[in-house]
Amino acid sequence: MSSKSTYTTPKWWKEAVIYQIYPSSFQDTNGDGWGDVKGITSRVDYLKSLGVDIVWTSPIYKSPQADMGYDIADYKAIDPAYGSLEDVDELIAELKKRDMKLMMDLVVNHTSNQHDWFLESRSSKDNPKRDWYIWKAPKSVSAAGVPEPPNNWAQILGEANSAWTYDTGTGEYYLSIFTPDQPDLNWENPEVREAVWDVMHFWLNRGVCGFRMDVINMISKVPTYPDAEEVLDPLTHRYQPGTKYFVNGPKLHDYMHEMHREVLSKHETITVGEMPGVSDEDEVLRTVGADAKELNMIFIFDLVDIDKPNVRMALKPWDVQEMKSIVSRWQRVMIEKDGWNSVFIENHDNPRSVSRYTDDSDQWRDKGAKLLALMQTTLGGTLFVYQGEEIGIRNAPTEWDIDAEYKDIETINYWKKCKDIYKDDPKQLEHGKKIIHMKARDHARTPMQWDTSENSGFCKEVQPWMRVMDDFSNGINAKSQMDAKLDDELSTWQFWQRGLRDRKEHADVFVYGDYQEISPEDPSIFAYGRTSASGERWLILLNFTGKDVSWTLPKSLAVEFWACSTYTKGKPDKAQSGTVALKPWEGILGKCRIE
Numbered sequence: 001m002s003s004k005s006t007y008t009t010p011k012w013w014k015e016a017v018i019y020q021i022y023p024s025s026f027q028d029t030n031g032d033g034w035g036d037v038k039g040i041t042s043r044v045d046y047l048k049s050l051g052v053d054i055v056w057t058s059p060i061y062k063s064p065q066a067d068m069g070y071d072i073a074d075y076k077a078i079d080p081a082y083g084s085l086e087d088v089d090e091l092i093a094e095l096k097k098r099d100m101k102l103m104m105d106l107v108v109n110h111t112s113n114q115h116d117w118f119l120e121s122r123s124s125k126d127n128p129k130r131d132w133y134i135w136k137a138p139k140s141v142s143a144a145g146v147p148e149p150p151n152n153w154a155q156i157l158g159e160a161n162s163a164w165t166y167d168t169g170t171g172e173y174y175l176s177i178f179t180p181d182q183p184d185l186n187w188e189n190p191e192v193r194e195a196v197w198d199v200m201h202f203w204l205n206r207g208v209c210g211f212r213m214d215v216i217n218m219i220s221k222v223p224t225y226p227d228a229e230e231v232l233d234p235l236t237h238r239y240q241p242g243t244k245y246f247v248n249g250p251k252l253h254d255y256m257h258e259m260h261r262e263v264l265s266k267h268e269t270i271t272v273g274e275m276p277g278v279s280d281e282d283e284v285l286r287t288v289g290a291d292a293k294e295l296n297m298i299f300i301f302d303l304v305d306i307d308k309p310n311v312r313m314a315l316k317p318w319d320v321q322e323m324k325s326i327v328s329r330w331q332r333v334m335i336e337k338d339g340w341n342s343v344f345i346e347n348h349d350n351p352r353s354v355s356r357y358t359d360d361s362d363q364w365r366d367k368g369a370k371l372l373a374l375m376q377t378t379l380g381g382t383l384f385v386y387q388g389e390e391i392g393i394r395n396a397p398t399e400w401d402i403d404a405e406y407k408d409i410e411t412i413n414y415w416k417k418c419k420d421i422y423k424d425d426p427k428q429l430e431h432g433k434k435i436i437h438m439k440a441r442d443h444a445r446t447p448m449q450w451d452t453s454e455n456s457g458f459c460k461e462v463q464p465w466m467r468v469m470d471d472f473s474n475g476i477n478a479k480s481q482m483d484a485k486l487d488d489e490l491s492t493w494q495f496w497q498r499g500l501r502d503r504k505e506h507a508d509v510f511v512y513g514d515y516q517e518i519s520p521e522d523p524s525i526f527a528y529g530r531t532s533a534s535g536e537r538w539l540i541l542l543n544f545t546g547k548d549v550s551w552t553l554p555k556s557l558a559v560e561f562w563a564c565s566t567y568t569k570g571k572p573d574k575a576q577s578g579t580v581a582l583k584p585w586e587g588i589l590g591k592c593r594i595e
């Protein structure tokens with residue numbers, strides 16, 4: 001750490017534990033089977049008791065819900081399905097009473113195609129808002145009058161389709177990188193930027209503490225809009241990922257500096273930018289470096305994209321060593337280059353971590369969930385917990401019928417493409433199914449499992465908008481896990497609660513401490529040390545396999561005591577020098593003796 005480093009300087013937004021809510025699936029209070037703002041308010045005590053400081057909710061603004069609210073039709077209104085502005089004021093007030101805060105999701109790379117701005121923009125070529133979006137003439141028009149999109153970029157949430165949508169009214173295409181319902185805003189236009197600053201001021205003045213910024217690194221596009229290279233088989237994929245031309249584009253940092261100057265510097269905020277597809281250290285530091293004047297932190301996707309080849313709905317093999325090296329790399333980068341990072345392993349766009357990184361069978365699920373809890377609560381950065389992660393919710397079962405139970409637009413588009421392209425190829429179709437079973441965003445979006453009552457307490461006397469997992473009656477619900485009185489171990493929920501408490505008590509070690517990976521070449525055990533500025537040192541050993549494994553403590557490390565294990569309630573009885581034995585998926589935390 002350089003002497004000028006501010007990494008260890010305490011800040012509320014570094015120590016805060018943030019809980020992400022997927023609002024449609026959190027808690028319904030008015031009997032329509034859809035979660036609402038009053039539902040969130042009714043659960044703030046629950047969140048407080050877990051150890052949460054800040055609630056971030058995925059979008060609750062007025063929206064046609066083409067992409068579950070990531071298509072906003074009015075940035076200053078709440079969707080009636082979620083409630084009203086008054087409900088949000090009440091939520092902020094209830095959080096405040098408990099010393100907690102609300103963070104909003106800011107989705108300003110694109111709007112809904114139902115936003116007034118877009119309705120105006122598409123109404124005519126000379127409308128004053130025409131230039132608020134990205135309009136281009138067709139590349140060509142065939143003899144039969146069929147237009148060709150301006151380039152070959154593919155839609156992200158339906159990669160078989162073009163990222164451009166043709167508007168018959170004005171004979172031009174608009175850019176819609178995610179879906180045709182989500183036209184991209186033209187950030188080159190200063191009026192657009194001003195409109196965004198205005199929205200931000202509106203919410204900050206209302207009392208929210210900051211923003212999670214949706215795909216904020218996609219707001220600047222390469223202005224020549226070149227064709228993308230062919231990385232997908234052109235026989236099955238007419239359109240190709242154009243990410244290179246809109247991820248961390250040429251003017252991103254100009255826009256972020258302007259945002260900082262015009263908005264963020266005027267308020268005390270917490271900001272996290274969602275930045276998929278960027279992994280270059282210096283580029284990341286331009287946003288999250290201590291002097292960057294951009295954002296507090298971003299979401300780096302290397303870990304959740306560990307199984308991603310070139311599009312998300314695909315599979316790539318990976319192993320524990322790779323996982324360790326990704327985690328360790330970013331832990332070190334932030335310390336050495338004086339930046340700040342987020343710690344997360346789940347969100348509403350990814351499958352459940354217990355299914356993905358451990359073993360979600362009835363025998364091991366709870367151990368796997370605790371292992372991931374121990375890892376995350378002992379890593380440096382600001383910690384994000386995703387709804388249901390604290391009770392180890394797993395992926396939807398493979399028996400679920402895809403057409404009937406999966407609701408996400410990305411899954412629907414992907415499954416349609418599979419059926420179109422592979423209708424005569426059962427093997428390929430099975431592979432498509434497997435990808436959905438492993439990676440669909442739907443896995444993170446099933447209703448929260450609260451208790452053993454009807455629909456697990458998510459809603460009463462009505463069908464929930466999305467099917468509740470059947471295993472809620474089998475111990476995977478908040479109430480059973482909070483009340484659990486197991487003889488020799490904690491429930492997943494209790495283990496998370498303890499981990500969050502420990503993290504706060506020892507913030508100098510776990511939030512701000514130095515990080516050293518030990519034995520990176522070990523294929524099974526993830527071992528690392530965390531050391532506070534005053535020299536207090538802790539050792540974390542995580543067995544990322546379903547087997548018994550022993551690990552030899554380096555001579556330089558003497559363990560004073562083992563403080564916790566994912567297998568025990570109290571201090572585990574383990575060797576303090578020599579060889580330590582770890583059970584399948586076991587994680588342990590020990591305090592080191594300072595030699």
Ligand code: TEU
Binds near residue numbers: 410
């Ligand atoms: O996701 C952005 C995104 O590109 C990916 O990180 C994500 O994995 C996506 O699912 C692509 O496969 C954000 C939101 O989190 C997501 O819910 C929205 O659909 C998207 O932006 C568009 O607003």
Ligand code: CA
Binds near residue numbers: 027028032034081
């Ligand atoms: Ca409701």
